[in-house]
Amino acid sequence: MFVLDTRLHEDTWLIGDFPLCRLLLSNDSNYPWFILVPRREGISELFQLDEHDQQLMWAETTALARTLKDAFGADKMNVATLGNVVSQLHMHVIVRYQADVAWPGPVWGKHPARPYTQAEVGAIQDKLKSVLGVEFTFSEVQ
Amino acid sequence: MFVLDTRLHEDTWLIGDFPLCRLLLSNDSNYPWFILVPRREGISELFQLDEHDQQLMWAETTALARTLKDAFGADKMNVATLGNVVSQLHMHVIVRYQADVAWPGPVWGKHPARPYTQAEVGAIQDKLKSVLGVEFTFSEVQ
Numbered sequence: 518m519f520v521l522d523t524r525l526h527e528d529t530w531l532i533g534d535f536p537l538c539r540l541l542l543s544n545d546s547n548y549p550w551f552i553l554v555p556r557r558e559g560i561s562e563l564f565q566l567d568e569h570d571q572q573l574m575w576a577e578t579t580a581l582a583r584t585l586k587d588a589f590g591a592d593k594m595n596v597a598t599l600g601n602v603v604s605q606l607h608m609h610v611i612v613r614y615q616a617d618v619a620w621p622g623p624v625w626g627k628h629p630a631r632p633y634t635q636a637e638v639g640a641i642q643d644k645l646k647s648v649l650g651v652e653f654t655f656s657e658v659q
Numbered sequence: 660m661f662v663l664d665t666r667l668h669e670d671t672w673l674i675g676d677f678p679l680c681r682l683l684l685s686n687d688s689n690y691p692w693f694i695l696v697p698r699r700e701g702i703s704e705l706f707q708l709d710e711h712d713q714q715l716m717w718a719e720t721t722a723l724a725r726t727l728k729d730a731f732g733a734d735k736m737n738v739a740t741l742g743n744v745v746s747q748l749h750m751h752v753i754v755r756y757q758a759d760v761a762w763p764g765p766v767w768g769k770h771p772a773r774p775y776t777q778a779e780v781g782a783i784q785d786k787l788k789s790v791l792g793v794e795f796t797f798s799e800v801q
Contacts (some may be wrong), residue, residue: 528754539725539758575713582706593704593743594704597765598737601737601763604735622767623765623767625764643695
């Protein structure tokens with residue numbers, strides 16, 4: 518049974534689910550920073566997913582990156598799975614701007630997180646509702 | 660025509676070629692740090708590759724991560740495409756150890772690079788020759 522890692526749960530807002538992955542919003546308004554977590558148990562590396570899930574994971578990652586780049590007018594998308602701290606497999610899909618606080622460095626550990634208000638998260642959800650396809654199921658606002 | 664970005668060329672050792680991607684070794688012996696660059700022109704985001712190339716890129720990335728994890732006894736593999744500095748699409752596939760100098764942080768910008776000697780690169784090439792399959796073509800040692 519899939520259970521979201523406690524730290525991922527605490528540091529993010531739940532947005533909803535793709536066929537394979539849960540979509541989370543990192544609670545750091547410095548960047549539109551999303552995280553995909555495949556709803557599978559006991560997986561920490563990409564290649565531990567079965568072949569079908571690997572293809573889904575890549576497809577959902579790539580499609581999300583494309584969608585976010587347009588919707589948020591990104592200068593660059595950053596896509597990464599590190600997992601040195603939280604071992605549950607998760608893929609960062611981060612909208613980067615040349616004007617953001619960490620540019621051109623990576624976002625991790627650079628600046629203290631700036632938590633969202635619930636209204637800000639609602640605005641991001643509304644934006645996503647206009648661009649994510651029918652394969653995506655939105656959760657209720659937390 | 661594909662031309663490797665100048666900075667990638669300067670900061671790495673050439674290892675060889677998968678069907679789609681050039682395999683480079685970052686010239687930083689702090690970590691076994693590899694970089695895949697699809698041999699396509701004018702691509703900076705994953706989703707700019709055509710569908711077939713996307714699948715190849717993901718397949719080569721995942722297979723390389725699996726191979727390196729075993730061959731180098733990694734504690735964790737880090738897989739990331741950032742591209743904020745070098746826009747030519749490239750995928751980092753990095754062997755991480757709990758004992759490495761940046762653990763558990765990401766590797767970028769943490770510590771000065773420690774260049775390899777040619778003998779050290781030769782030893783890594785020898786190791787790779789025993790684990791990379793027939794679809795990989797090794798370049799001559801530089």
